[in-house]
Amino acid sequence: MPADAAAGLAAVCAEVESACRSLTLATPAALADCEKALGRATAELRLGHAAWDWKSGLEVARAESVRLQTRIRAAERLLSSAYRYHEGWSRILSTMAGGYSARGAAPGLPDVRRISLEG
Numbered sequence: 001m002p003a004d005a006a007a008g009l010a011a012v013c014a015e016v017e018s019a020c021r022s023l024t025l026a027t028p029a030a031l032a033d034c035e036k037a038l039g040r041a042t043a044e045l046r047l048g049h050a051a052w053d054w055k056s057g058l059e060v061a062r063a064e065s066v067r068l069q070t071r072i073r074a075a076e077r078l079l080s081s082a083y084r085y086h087e088g089w090s091r092i093l094s095t096m097a098g099g100y101s102a103r104g105a106a107p108g109l110p111d112v113r114r115i116s117l118e119g
Helices: 005-025 028-051 058-098
Strands: none
């Protein structure tokens, strides 16, 4: 792991960028790669926060921090879009498979898995 905060944040940002690239491919393998990249980014950030040297190169570290925040927001938008897409298809398939109730209501949706990151 890099010793200074700027290099550490740049490495985390690279992992998040990798996750975003995987999300745009939207294949099962790419989504698995996305999950792994976000897991590595989370672990690096968690471990690095305490281990990195935050005193030297603070301005560069701030710039990397802003860059990382931007990439995280992009990943969030991509994940939200993918969730909405799959939720819509789940509703369509649920309705097609389950029909409608006597009152014309679509059946309930099955449980849906979600991804959550804290930070």
